[in-house]
Amino acid sequence: MGTPEAPSTLRSWMSAVGEISRAVNAAEPLDGVLARVAEQACVLIGFDQCAVMLAEPDGTHLRVAGSSGLSRDYVALVSDTGSLLIHPAGPQLDSPAAEAFRAGRTVTVSDVGSAPRYGRLTHLAPKQGYRSLIAAPLHAPGAGTLGVVVAYSTAARGFGAAEVELVELLADQAALACEAARLRTGQQDVIVALSRTNAELERSRAVTEWAEQQHRALMRLVLDEVGLAGLVTALADALGASVTVEDRHGRVLARAPVSGYRPPPDAAARRRRPVRGALDALDRRNEVVEVGVDRSGRPGASAVGHPVGRAHGVWVAPVVVGRELAARLWVTNPRASPAPVERRVIERFALVVALEVLKQQNLVDVEERLSGDLVGDLLHPGGPQHPQGVLDRAAALGHDLARPHVVVVLALDPPGPASRVTEIVRAAARQTAPPLIGYHEDVHVLLFPDGPGLDDVLRGALAQIELVLPERTATVAIGPIADGPADHGPAYRVARGAVRLRRSARPGGVVDVRDLGLAAFLLEEGAPDTLRRFARNLLRPVVAHDDLRGGDLLPTLRAWLSAGCSTSATARELVVHPNTVGYRIASIEKLTGRSLRRSDTRLDLQLALTVRDIVQAGEP
Template structure:
């Protein structure tokens, strides 16, 4: 409070300064503070109108930021966008406010009607209704020991012509100084608030970063515990799916499914057609070289889009991480349909899971390799020419590998003529194709693979699936032959059964590689396959059946098929006629013709036996896969 005896003008001045300070300290907006300055200028000095103008960042324009009594139309007349040019092209565009700011001094115009230095001033004065004015620059804080350029200008207007006394000008200049001080204080406060805001944002970012690191560390600990608990690939995939709230798929390098999660609401990765489209194709081709999670742009299948759906409603959200072993891409880890775009910390978690998946695949490879060696050694010991040395030991070793050799098993031989593509492992393919209910014991032996398949379920169906899968992976340039041989019930029966299947396989491959041959019920013919050479067997069959084959080819006859059925039905003419749906006399005629062409009587047991063996060899060589 001002002490008694202080002049009224001084009391008013001190009250004005205090009011400006309170406005600044109260953190009022800059516009409000400057309007308060303009109001006080009118009250203290007797102006009818007042304006506080500030320079823009370029220093080329003055903008009215606070005023008292000025009309909106007048403010609009001050220039484009409510601004005055600081450096006009000439006097016609110059104004007292611009000169005061430009020259850093007070400019007084007692009567605008006689002011010839300002071309625009008469029109502006007429629009607002004033005759005199004074413009005072707002001093800026000193910089490096010297005065800095002004930050703006305070302009007071009088409706009458007015000679401004030195005391009045000094008072306006003091008020301008207070306005400049308020302006600087307000700017400093704004800067402080900005710094405080930036610090607050930085703290928020640090807190979020710390939370993300803690989340990632927790996921890492959980991942390590999963590895220690040996949950396997399925457990890892299920855990990642729960963590991300998304669908997770692991596939090998050829796209075969290895594991997926969750069971309910699972969303598969893009199909083969979607992956072939460019940019998805390019991203997948670069995957092995990037060693990081990438987003795969995939267009969802055609279908209705809900009203109001975003423009990318047909785009699936899919991310994929490479599973790499020794710089070799061995698989892919897909994350599909997450609730939101994964944050960077989540992408790092996916990459860690991909690394552990690679270790799981490496472990599986190692186990497969070990199992393959053990299975191969077991098969080799089981198929010794002289028979197994320790039958019970073989049964125990097979049981340790999960196979019960006490159960009757079909002995099959699979052979591939040509080089299999890299990565095709016959034993793995055979086990996968056979299924869990008929898993064969598979071992590489001699020039092929031996498969010991349980007799239940039907082994032929199982073996056909195995051959079809291997043939698909091998390709047309590598014929795949699979022979189902006799059934073995004891360890001592495996070697003879194998020799029969091997003989049939060699016979087939020597004449016509590829296909499936069922050689389980050959009877006496099995002896030839077990001991005979393929070329000798072919010559035997060819010489014995040549007349009949030539007759059928030239005349379209059915002598060979009639002979086969007749021998199979126990040499019964009536049964043969019933099966071939012909008259018994026709069968008798054909049998007589066979005797004429071969020069052998079918009543002789030796002739029947030779023809039966020849037909067996011919069937193995010519048997179609179907």
């Protein structure tokens, strides 16, 4: 009876194996192929349920990858991480499937009720209702054991050698399916990797060609001497970005493009991290530094012309001259981060910008030397020896000395020239006519065209000098107006005398001696110590009276002299009764022992007040 069925059984097995092989070759999903293996175990061998289980990558437990006849709840229960542990703590948690995997051999259980060594079965078998099972390992050449095939029967039964061999044959088919899937995944990974590599090579070649084009363009710009504005425009075009060059004080030297320009971070943003940290590190790193993201929402294009998102990166590159930070090159670009090649292009432009800044600095140095020589000739004792020549040289530097000029003296303590002074003063005066600046007799002489706004310019310059040169103290004296070349010398000596007087007492601050009258001659020639001693001795009793009694003798005296010694005019100015003014004037005469009816007394007191005002300028 068995012989006639053999060909049919063989044909069934061959058909089943062929079906599984075709599924593998057709690259069907692995879980579908394994489900076919489980189904064939039930049909060909006569099991009620079957599962193909694979080990998890971490090697801790088995999970069901394909099944036939098992309920969803049972599959979920068996696949739980704490269910079929490959290396359980003891027999109470062990299972035939785990032992078959560990030992690499087939394990059979004829009746789960008499298999105490597999404690896990007492929990699992009742959930599905099986009484016997067989578990065969999945062996893959070169890959070890991948999992197990477990077939179940609802009745207790033994397993003959033929059944064991058939289950192991199906396990081999399942192993072949797993290995084929692994190889196919590896091939796909290789194909994807090759595709990505080719794409990266193409992009790298395109970026390299772009960088070479920018280098050639940069060399042409250098040879054509396009200047700072031309360099900035070219870089902005190359990067599809906004580019700004600022000097070390934050003054914009050049920017581009004209349309759609995006400025660098403002002063408030630069005080916050990460911009502040990036700027602090610029003098230590000669490279492009990303400082933040501009989220203005304006779309842009990347350095190679591709559309990008709406968030724009912001970078800054140092412009170094003589190992010192001379300027900053800002790039506000529509890319989150430039490629390394693009960063090198920015750094090359920063180097050329440094050369341009150095050239401008050299021009400034030459101009400062010429201005210093011109100021020295202008202030020559007795007036310039060649007035017309001085006027012509000043005109060549952009200054019309035929116009009235205010002569200002700026002195530093400790004394000595400072190259930054010219730069700072010109920056403060950028909204007005530029001054002629020269260093003469250990002070800086500033000749401003007569006009409004001078006080604001000098206060701004003085504040900036305190920031830039904290180790120096600056004293400024605003001298008389010089109507022509011959007037500059006397006006300078008056302003210099005021500075000398101020520095002898307490350096620093601004004093104004534009309208001194006769006292200007004493400032021009008088020694500072002598003038201070004269003023102190003459005004000492009046000052002591005011300090002791909180009086107003000094303000009254100053107002009375300014009002032409008119008691009624002084009373109106101070909003007091004329008798009060008369009483105070009499008190001053009594304290000083001098009559204010005498013109020489009034002149002495006016000079003493002037000296006191210069020495104490800026005090409350």
